[in-house]
Amino acid sequence: MNHWLIKSEPASYSWDDLVRDGGTEWDGVRNPTARINLRAMAVGDLAFFYRSVTEPAVVGxxxxxxxxxxxxxxxxxVSVRVEPVRPLAPVTLKTIKADPALAAMELLRQSRLSVAPVRPEEWTHLKGLAEAG
DNA sequence: GCCAACGTTGGC
DNA sequence: GCCAACGTTGGC
Incomplete structure (x- = not known):
């Protein structure tokens, strides 16, 4: 299974919107690199839901x-379909940037990429931060 | 094909 | 609101 990170501005589509809807079409992505990542997704893959712009953080x-x-x-x-699994205690961009174990994340390397891969060890580590907090 | 101008994303 | 990063557009 692969892991991912998808970004959304809360003003356009928030975590609460996703929970309310029970799932949504993840469309509107207009970036060639992000499209490659969308096409590589399989059913059952998990992704961090990242809130951009306003208090940037992984929130679910x-x-x-x-x-x-x-x-x-x-x-x-292209678009995929996603459904909420569970919220996380927010792990802020500041925390991610300060953590050496997360320094290689695509989120940091290419900050404008709205659909990015997450390495298995990064996934485990970041999820651990949310659960510790 | 090059590159300047322009538009968008997103952190601060 | 500002600006860096970076993708797109269009003139040549």
């Missing part, structure tokens, strides 16, 4: 419930 875990399909509004692009 989601599960991929359908693989990539063309966006009906623009079939050059």
């Amino acid at each position: 875990i989601v599960r991929v419930s359908r693989t990539a399909q063309p966006d009906p509004r623009d079939d050059k692009w």
Whole structure:
């Protein structure tokens, strides 16, 4: 199983919106690198839900419930379906940046990438931080 | 194909 | 609000 991180601005779609909806189409991604990552997702893959812009932090875990399909509004692009698994105690960007075990995360390396892979050891470590806090 | 201008993302 | 990073567009 692969692990990922997906970003959303709370003003456009928040963790609470996802919980309310019970799942959503993760569409609107318009970046070629992010598209490669969406296409690589399998059903059952887990992703951190990252809140950008306003108090940037990882705030939850989601599960991929359908693989990539063309966006009906623009079939050059794709979307997957995700559903909430559980909220996490927020792990802030500040904490992530300060942690040597997370220094290689794609989140930090390419800060504008909205769909990024997470290495297994990074996944375990970051999830551990949320559970410790 | 190069590159300057421009637009968007996202941290601060 | 500012600005760095970086992707896209368009003139040449």
